[in-house]
Amino acid sequence: MTTTTPTHHLRRSQLYRWHVNALARFEEAAGSAVVTEYAGADNEVNQATRLALVDLSTLPRVGFKGPGAPDWLDQQGAQLPDSPNQAVRQQDDSLIARLSDYELLILADLNLNSTLPAILQDRWSLASANKTYSVPRSDSHCWFALTGADAAMALSKVCGVDLRTHKFADQTIAQTSLARVNAIILRNDLAKTPCFFLLSDVSSAQYLWHAILDAMVEFHGRSVGIAALRALEAKPQ
Amino acid sequence: MKILNCPLNGPRNIAEFSYGGELHRMPDPSKCESREWVEHVFFNENKAGIVTEWWYHNASSYWFLAERNTVTDEIIRTFPASDVFKERVDFSKETGEAQE
Numbered sequence: 001m002t003t004t005t006p007t008h009h010l011r012r013s014q015l016y017r018w019h020v021n022a023l024a025r026f027e028e029a030a031g032s033a034v035v036t037e038y039a040g041a042d043n044e045v046n047q048a049t050r051l052a053l054v055d056l057s058t059l060p061r062v063g064f065k066g067p068g069a070p071d072w073l074d075q076q077g078a079q080l081p082d083s084p085n086q087a088v089r090q091q092d093d094s095l096i097a098r099l100s101d102y103e104l105l106i107l108a109d110l111n112l113n114s115t116l117p118a119i120l121q122d123r124w125s126l127a128s129a130n131k132t133y134s135v136p137r138s139d140s141h142c143w144f145a146l147t148g149a150d151a152a153m154a155l156s157k158v159c160g161v162d163l164r165t166h167k168f169a170d171q172t173i174a175q176t177s178l179a180r181v182n183a184i185i186l187r188n189d190l191a192k193t194p195c196f197f198l199l200s201d202v203s204s205a206q207y208l209w210h211a212i213l214d215a216m217v218e219f220h221g222r223s224v225g226i227a228a229l230r231a232l233e234a235k236p237q
Numbered sequence: 238m239k240i241l242n243c244p245l246n247g248p249r250n251i252a253e254f255s256y257g258g259e260l261h262r263m264p265d266p267s268k269c270e271s272r273e274w275v276e277h278v279f280f281n282e283n284k285a286g287i288v289t290e291w292w293y294h295n296a297s298s299y300w301f302l303a304e305r306n307t308v309t310d311e312i313i314r315t316f317p318a319s320d321v322f323k324e325r326v327d328f329s330k331e332t333g334e335a336q337e
Contacts, residue, residue: 084245100245100299160250175246175297177253182296 006033013057014142014205024225029112032058037225044228049193051148051221053212054229056197057205059110060117061137064124065103068131073104076120080104085173087186092116097173097186105137105184107197110230141184142205145229146212147195150219155196157215159185165194179211190232243294244301244317257291259283260302260321266328287313 004026006016011032013019019026019035026033035055037044044052064073070080073096081088081098088096094114097105108114124134146155152163158179162168165187174185183200200208213223239251259281264273282288285308292303292315302321304313 099297175294176249177296184296 002028003036004028004033009033011058013055014202015055015057015209018206018209019055022223027226029058029226030060030108034058035223035225036227038223041222041224044224045231047222048147048190048224048228048232049149051150051154051216051219052146052224052228053209053216053221054145054147054224054226055209056110056143056145056226057141057202059112059143060108061106061141061143062117062121063103063105063135063137064120064129064132065100065135066131066133067102068129069102069104069133072124072129072132073120076123078106078116078120081171085175087171087173087188089171090114090116095186095188097184099173099175099184103135105135105199107143107186110226110233137199140202141199142202142208144198144209144212145188145195146198146216147190147193147229147232148221149194150221151194151196154212154216154219154221155185157218158211161185163187163196179208179215181208183208190229191235193232195229195232241292241303241312242315243297243299244315245299246294246297249294253295255293255295257293257300260289260291263326283307291318 006012006026009032023039024035025037025039027036073080078096079088079090080096084098084100086098090096092114093109094116095107099105106117106120108117152165155163159176161174161176168187170187170189172187176185178185178198181200181204183198186197188195188197240248241251241254242248261277264277266274287304287306290303290305291300293300301315301317303315306313
């Protein structure tokens with residue numbers, strides 16, 4: 001892990017000033033900075049098992065759409081979900097989310113070991129990928145993770161879809177209204193800890209971050225760094 | 238709260254959707270009279286009864302069709318646009334046939 005500051009990189013989270021003010025420690029991640037942890041915070045791993053919000057906006061992700069997109073991704077060796085609003089973990093730990101029959105979103109893993117997002121981005125061209133169009137999700141969307149046993153209850157305050165774990169299975173997607181902004185909600189549990197990835201338009205990043213933090217107050221939730229998520233993923237609770 | 242059943246995402250609060258207008262039969266733009274094209278683009282039948290309409294799910298950018306009774310405001314059914322539009326409309330060709 002290499003410590004860094006957001007301003008050392010051209011690419012920054014829309015929330016980096018908030019993180020700096022909250023005494024975040026940053027590490028380098030794919031040519032940018034992601035919050036490792038916040039200084040002075042108590043055990044962030046325990047917090048993440050109860051309720052915590054993490055900003056993953058600088059992690060790699062890419063999207064493709066068009067009638068040829070499923071076939072093209074299949075030719076690249078990707079494993080696709082059978083139906084829309086489902087996600088599948090890939091061999092390199094990246095995650096492919098099927099948003100519709102002809103639209104797919106590829107998310108990097110938390111440890112940044114996955115190579116698929118970069119490979120697909122390099123291989124794609126309008127000429128070579130028949131009826132497949134690039135959707136540069138890194139620039140259009142912010143990416144948060146809400147983790148912990150109370151995550152679904154906190155989301156129920158700002159979302160009409162029933163996200164309780166016995167109703168909304170792991171690796172399932174809901175494209176819906178979250179605190180009155182459009183969002184993609186993807187359940188991606190970290191071992192036994194419920195975790196929801198939240199992706200929304202970058203222009204709403206500041207608003208959505210604070211709206212979710214506000215919904216979390218009742219459950220004593222707060223923001224943590226990516227190190228807590230990695231620890232949860234590696235060590236089943 | 239009114240619920241609309243999105244063919245892609247399932248039942249959702251109708252606040253998540255935008256109305257897209259009546260489904261019109263599109264005349265061939267290269268052959269029709271200007272009046273016919275203007276009527277297609279700007280005019281609605283506004284019928285009292287069951288009509289087929291475009292609806293859009295905002296969160297997933299998904300257009301679909303719904304049959305709705307404009308008298309009772311009851312939604313009869315919703316279905317993917319691909320049930321009606323089997324092929325992409327190619328505006329560079331003169332098809333000579335009207336599109337749905």
